[in-house]
């Protein structure tokens with residue numbers, strides 16, 4: 218900035234422009250440094266000289282292996298290079314690297330080096346700090362046999378390992394980044410090239426979510442321009458979004474990355490309700506796709522018995538010329554109200570609802586002084602003819618309109634009036650103009666072929682009779698009844714959102730004139746707003762706005778991919794048609810009942826892009842004592858699959874408690890156990906119950922403060938707590954066909970302590986161990 222000020226004194230216009238540009242860049246950099254100040258420098262590696270002596274642009278040796286003779290026969294060596302690793306890179310006054318960005322190639326040895334395969338690293342140090350104070354230092358010696366010296370002094374070793382220090386810390390309600398202790402197998406995934414599909418599997422606690430988030434930051438660092446197209450991270454629940462969304466800003470990345478729950482992928486919708494398992498199964502499966510296709514066409518026709526009329530009514534005085542079904546609004550006025558928020562940005566499907574009027578069964582217009590009339594059979598023929606096109610239903614409107622005019626034209630008999638083709642064409646076009654500007658025709662057309670919204674179609678599906686027709690031979694009558702009933706309820710379920718999105722694709726969005734965005738004069742001054750105290754829209758706000766408007770992304774990261782239904786895969790697939798992908802999941806934790814169908818949908822979404830597969834094998838979350846217990850359920854849920862190995866053990870075994878029969882006893886026991894755990898851990902306690910006990914469990918715990926949370930089994934996905942109470946394993950396991958896998962998720966949420974509360978249904982033995990968890 219000082220430098221820039223000097224440029225300004227030159228006084229030429231060019232120098233002024235350069236000054237502005239430099240001040241701007243310096244301002245951005247200063248901002249980033251200030252934002253990243255906390256815990257800015259977290260790592261250091263001391264290295265042997267590189268094999269070929271070559272150095273990269275960041276000034277570090279590029280070779281992974283040490284130079285020949287770097288280790289002397291008496292096992293002594295000199296440190297040739299010391300690198301400091303931080304959240305972002307910093308150069309010194311000479312433009313030499315002072316701190317290396319954790320994502321830079323030179324930082325890779327910090328993560329990759331292990332005692333088995335140390336490369337050039339002799340000592341790896343993790344530094345914890347607060348503000349300007351160093352709180353602690355943890356060293357790992359990668360070559361413990363070596364006596365290394367740095368500038369004549371022997372290398373010191375402090376602390377007992379950064380990883381264990383990180384894992385032992387109490388948990389809060391938000392996830393922390395793991396930059397200081399990323400492990401080698403995780404680093405391979407984070408830095409995998411972004412070509413095509415990177416597929417990561419691993420058991421609970423292996424760091425899949427952490428790795429996915431760090432990968433997003435890494436990709437942006439690697440190729441910011443390419444990912445200006447945005448990175449979408451899809452998370453299973455809003456709870457997990459809230460838990461993880463702080464990680465990227467802590468890595469110096471926000472704006473380009475949108476983290477969305479699968480129930481919030483359609484703009485303006487935030488679904489938090491869950492359907493009962495049988496309903497979810499019908500709504501999520503491929504079968505629903507067929508039903509939606511039929512419904513989207515069927516919904517064009519509204520039975521007269523609906524009794525609801527809010528479509529634009531014919532103008533007064535013309536109403537007698539429109540024939541609606543028997544139960545239409547008598548005064549024919551209707552009020553012309555479409556729901557608001559009809560998606561100016563072309564999304565359309567999320568906010569507005571329109572209740573179409575009963576479909577008119579007769580059209581009468583006056584053209585060329587003659588009354589022309591089309592009756593129901595003719596209208597029906599025209600409709601079927603129009604629908605034979607494959608285009609999205611709303612985009613078929615112009616075609617339907619044209620076919621309607623054709624039918625009226627032929628009814629008028631005017632076609633034979635002229636033999637001269639030019640005159641005939643002229644006559645026809647003036648006929649079309651005449652008819653289509655007539656209020657009657659306009660009103661008729663709006664009611665006969667209304668522009669459908671996804672919400673409108675979903676509402677039509679709430680009518681059991683109509684749904685039954687559209688779902689004939691696809692859903693069974695029980696499913697039809699349950700789905701229709703679920704759609705009558707207020708608010709959307711997570712599965713409804715994928716249906717809305719599919720409907721949006723089936724219906725299509727007709728082109729609308731774009732609203733001109735006002736030019737913000739500050740925008741013109743590329744980024745000067747960064748430095749101004751008052752500005753209209755911050756960079757972050759702008760990034761959020763852009764993310765809102767974005768419908769496709771350059772990279773899509775799917776977390777907990779094992780849970781997605783076929784319909785959800787289709788929804789996400791539409792957002793990444795040209796994207797590269799990172800897909801992380803664990804089949805053993807899947808709450809979806811038909812994994813084969815979901816795999817088919819996943820393959821369709823990912824297309825034929827080649828896949829690179831990784832497996833994470835170490836459980837960083839659960840102590841061995843908890844992992845061992847969970848493994849028993851894994852053996853039942855997915856016989857033969859391997860549990861990840863737990864990296865530490867606490868010596869504290871899971872506790873088993875039995876609640877006597879009766880609601881009060883269960884409530885009391887759970888409350889006591891939660892309170893007991895709150896006493897024993899510094900951080901959070903999660904109480905996991907079957908989905909239908911959610912509200913009840915929240916009441917049980919209301920007096921215990923906000924360190925404790927009640928969670929339905931499906932909501933526990935991806936989260937973690939210092940301690941958890943799992944209430945009635947049998948109830949959770951019996952909830953759905955995937956119940957055992959859901960129970961496996963519930964049992965693997967704790968970082969320190971786990972208590973199992975059994976109800977009589979769990980058939981606990983004398984020690985309180987429920988049937989499902991016995992050897």
Ligand SMILES: Nc1ncnc2c1ncn2[C@@H]1O[C@H](COP(=O)(O)OP(=O)(O)OP(=O)(O)O)[C@@H](O)[C@H]1O
Pocket residue numbers: 380383384393394395398399400403419420421422423424425426427428803806837838934935936937965
């Ligand atoms: N290298 C690491 N250093 C420190 N902590 C780590 C490391 N890897 C993972 N963890 C921690 O382990 C816990 C589990 O990680 P994460 O939630 O990413 O696992 P996951 O594989 O997504 O689990 P699940 O499948 O159960 O959702 C988190 O607290 C995470 O911070």
